[in-house]
Amino acid sequence: MIQIKNLWKSFEGKQVLKGLDLHIPRGETLVIMGRSGCGKSLLLKLVTGLMQPDAGEILVDGEEISGLKFKELNHMRRKFGLLFQSAALFDSMSVEENVGFMLAQHTKLSRAQIREIVIEKLHLVDLDGTEHLRPAELSGGMRKRVGLARAIAFDPEVILYDEPTTGLDPVTCVEINRLIQSLHEKLEVTSVVVTHDMDSAFTVATRMAMIHSGKIVAFGHPNEMLENDDPILQQFILLGAPEQILNVSNPVLKEFILNLREE
Amino acid sequence: MADQPSVPQQKPVSLLRFADFAGARILYRLSGFGRASIFVFRTLALLFKPPFQLNLLVRQLRLIGVDSLSVVLVSGIFTGIVLATQGYIQLSDLSAEGQIGRFVCVSLIKELGPMVTGFVLAGRIGASITAELGTMKVTEQIDALSVMGTDPVKYLVVPRFLACAYMLPILTVFSTFSGIAGGYAVAVYLFNMNGVFFMKQVQSYLYISSICISLIKATSFGMAIALVGCYKGFTISVAGGAEGVGKATTGSAVVSLMLILVLDVLLNHLLFTLLQLK
Numbered sequence: 425m426i427q428i429k430n431l432w433k434s435f436e437g438k439q440v441l442k443g444l445d446l447h448i449p450r451g452e453t454l455v456i457m458g459r460s461g462c463g464k465s466l467l468l469k470l471v472t473g474l475m476q477p478d479a480g481e482i483l484v485d486g487e488e489i490s491g492l493k494f495k496e497l498n499h500m501r502r503k504f505g506l507l508f509q510s511a512a513l514f515d516s517m518s519v520e521e522n523v524g525f526m527l528a529q530h531t532k533l534s535r536a537q538i539r540e541i542v543i544e545k546l547h548l549v550d551l552d553g554t555e556h557l558r559p560a561e562l563s564g565g566m567r568k569r570v571g572l573a574r575a576i577a578f579d580p581e582v583i584l585y586d587e588p589t590t591g592l593d594p595v596t597c598v599e600i601n602r603l604i605q606s607l608h609e610k611l612e613v614t615s616v617v618v619t620h621d622m623d624s625a626f627t628v629a630t631r632m633a634m635i636h637s638g639k640i641v642a643f644g645h646p647n648e649m650l651e652n653d654d655p656i657l658q659q660f661i662l663l664g665a666p667e668q669i670l671n672v673s674n675p676v677l678k679e680f681i682l683n684l685r686e687e
Numbered sequence: 688m689a690d691q692p693s694v695p696q697q698k699p700v701s702l703l704r705f706a707d708f709a710g711a712r713i714l715y716r717l718s719g720f721g722r723a724s725i726f727v728f729r730t731l732a733l734l735f736k737p738p739f740q741l742n743l744l745v746r747q748l749r750l751i752g753v754d755s756l757s758v759v760l761v762s763g764i765f766t767g768i769v770l771a772t773q774g775y776i777q778l779s780d781l782s783a784e785g786q787i788g789r790f791v792c793v794s795l796i797k798e799l800g801p802m803v804t805g806f807v808l809a810g811r812i813g814a815s816i817t818a819e820l821g822t823m824k825v826t827e828q829i830d831a832l833s834v835m836g837t838d839p840v841k842y843l844v845v846p847r848f849l850a851c852a853y854m855l856p857i858l859t860v861f862s863t864f865s866g867i868a869g870g871y872a873v874a875v876y877l878f879n880m881n882g883v884f885f886m887k888q889v890q891s892y893l894y895i896s897s898i899c900i901s902l903i904k905a906t907s908f909g910m911a912i913a914l915v916g917c918y919k920g921f922t923i924s925v926a927g928g929a930e931g932v933g934k935a936t937t938g939s940a941v942v943s944l945m946l947i948l949v950l951d952v953l954l955n956h957l958l959f960t961l962l963q964l965k
Contacts, residue, residue, distance in 0.1 A: 436926075469830070472833075472834050473833075474830050474833055474834065494838075498836040498837075498838070499836065501833070501834055501835070501836045502836050504834065506831070506834045508827045508830070508831060509827070510826055510827055512826060512827040512828050512830065512831040513828075514823075514828055514831070515822075515823075515826075515828070525835060525837075526835045526836065526837075529835070529836070529837050530836060574835075578835075
C-alpha cells in the first residue's frame, strides 16, 4: 500500500529522518513508535504530502507522491483520513459541518444526503446527537472522536492517527483504542498509528515499527517486538509497557522488568 | 611576543562573522520577499479558477464590509470635523475661509477618505485576518484543509482578498461623505458659513476623475491589507504558539499601514504626475 524508500528530511536545521525505509502493508494496523522529536508525526506529514522530503521516495499504490502535480496530490490525499494530534477541528463550524466538510467540498451530494452520512459517521464514533455542537463545547476525547468521524467521512483507504491518545485521561484512552480497533474491523482499512503510548500501541497494533536516529530500527508483529533484543527497543517498551512484557516468554526482558520493579 | 599573533587574527574573524551575519540576513529577507511574491501570484491566479464559493465571499463581505461600517462612519465624521476646523483657521489667515468646502471635499476624496478607511481596516480587519489564519495554522486547521484535498489559499485567502478589494472602495465612499457631513456641520454650525455655499463648492469640485482616484486607491489599499494579513497568518511558525500569533498580528497591522503610505505616494505619482488626472 505505502512504500517508503531511503527517506531523508531535515526540520528546523536538524536532520530528523536519515534514510528511513518502511513498508506499510494493506489492511494492517501499523503502529509507529519512537521518542518525542524522532520524526513520527513528520513522517505522516510527508506521507500526506504536507511536506516534501529532502531525498527519497514515498510510493502510494505504486505512485510516487513528490512527483505529483498539485491537483493530482489533492486527489491522492482523498485516500487518506488523518486524525490530527489536536484534532484540528474548524472552530468556526459545527460538528456537522466539520464532519461533512470533505463531502461538501468534493461531491455534489445534497445537504440532506451529507447530513445522513455525517449522522452515520458520528454513530460509528459513539457521538450520536452532537451534530449541532461547536468544537469549543466538546471535551478532549469528544474532539478526537469528531476528528476521527471527519477523517472517515470520505471513506478513506488509509486512516492515519497522530498521537490519538495524547492528553486524554486513561478511560478516554481506552475508548479511543477500542474505537481504532473497531473502525479497523468495520471499515477494513489500513491504519497507521503514531504514538509513544505503549499501552495504546500494543492494544491496536497488528504490526509495529520503531524509529530511532532517523531510521526504522525494529519492525514486526507485537510479539516479535517484545522478543527483539535491540536494547533501544527493549528500553522503550520496558518503560512504556511493563505488563505486556511480563506476559511474554523472553527471559531476558522478564528478568529485566522484575529487577527494575525490585529496585 | 605573546601579543603579536592575537591582534591580526581577531580582525578577519570578526569581519567574517559580520559578513556571515549580514549575508544570512540579506538571504533571509530576499527569500521572504520571494515567498511573499509567490503567495501574491498564487492568490491572483486562483481568483479565476473554479469552484467559486459565493457563500464564503458573502460571509467575508459581511465581516469586512457591513461590520466595519459604523467605525468607518465615525472615523470619517471626525476626520471631516478636524479637517474643517483646522482648514478654516489656516484659510482665514489668508482670507480664503470661503474655500473651506473645496478644501474639505478635495482633501477627503483624493487623500483622507481612502487613507483613513485603509488605516481603520488595516487595524481592524488586517490584524483580525492574521490572528484568525495564524490560529488556524498553529492548531493545524490549515494542514487539515490540505489533507482533505482543499487548497487553503483558494478557500481562505481568495474570499478575503476579494471582499477587501470590493468593500474598501464602498467603505471609502461612506467615509468620504460622512467626512464631508462632519465638515459641513463645523463650517455651518461652528463658523456660521452658508450651508448652500458650502455644498455648491463641494459639488463644483466633485470631479469624476477625483472619485476614480479615490476608488483606485481604496481598492489597492484593500488588496494590500488582505494580502499582508493572509500572508502573515499563513507564515506563522507553528512552534511560536500564541506569542507567535500576537507578534504576527501586530506585524500585520504595521506592515499594512506602511504599505498604505507607500502605495499612496506611488499612486499619487502615477495618477497625478504621469496620467495628469485632476
